[in-house]
Amino acid sequence: MPDEFALGPDPDHPGWMRWELREKGRYNSTLGPMSVMQRADGTVVVRTVPGHLQGNLADNVHGGAILTQVDISMFVCARLNGSLREGPGVTLDLSTHFVGAGKVGVPMDCEVEIIKETGRMLFLRGLVKQQGISICAYTGTIRKMPGRKIGARSGSPS
Incomplete structure (x- = not known):
């Protein structure tokens, strides 16, 4: 896993890992701490607890x-499953269906699985749930960008 991400035991949630972007000033930090769990079938669950800021x-x-x-969550899944070992990826599309309202202060789990992988593409799907109730269904596509270092800008040396 690239050095940009920290993954270690989540002290607040036994059996879960804590996923954090090391650089705190990035947009990814707006959700606060993320707890992750990878199931035996490769499905990844990313949990946040939305607060007032996300309301x-x-x-x-x-x-x-x-x-x-x-x-x-799609990128966490791709990294934990080894599909994005080096270099970044970009979200090509994301289709969502909101089927309920999320509640502030209640843990929100984003379950995601890879349904197909090719040399440059990942096709994913999942559900967002609170207390076992679905609030959003989605599918998405990530394009892998091999050979580029994360954080490197176009035209700049790696």
């Missing part, structure tokens, strides 16, 4: 916060 004016989780968690 909308109705005191539900803002759809943008849910989309952020979904996008990050």
Whole structure:
């Protein structure tokens, strides 16, 4: 796993790992700490606890916060399953269906699995749940960008 990410036991959640971006000033940090678990079948669960910052004016989780968690979760899944070993990837598409409201202060689990992998593409799907109830279903595609170091800009040396 690239040095940009820290993965270790989550002291607050036995059996889970804590996933963090080492560089705290990035957008990925807006969700707060993420706990991750990889099931035997390769499915990855990424848990956050949405707070006031992720809430909308109705005191539900803002759809943008849910989309952020979904996008990050797809990349966590790709890395934990070894599909993105080096270099970054980009989200090519993300299709979501909101089927319920997320509640602020309630753990939100993003379950994600790889349904197909090719040389340059990953096709994923999943559900976002709170207390076992689905609030969002999604599919997405990641394009792997091999040979580039994460954080390197186009045209700059690696």
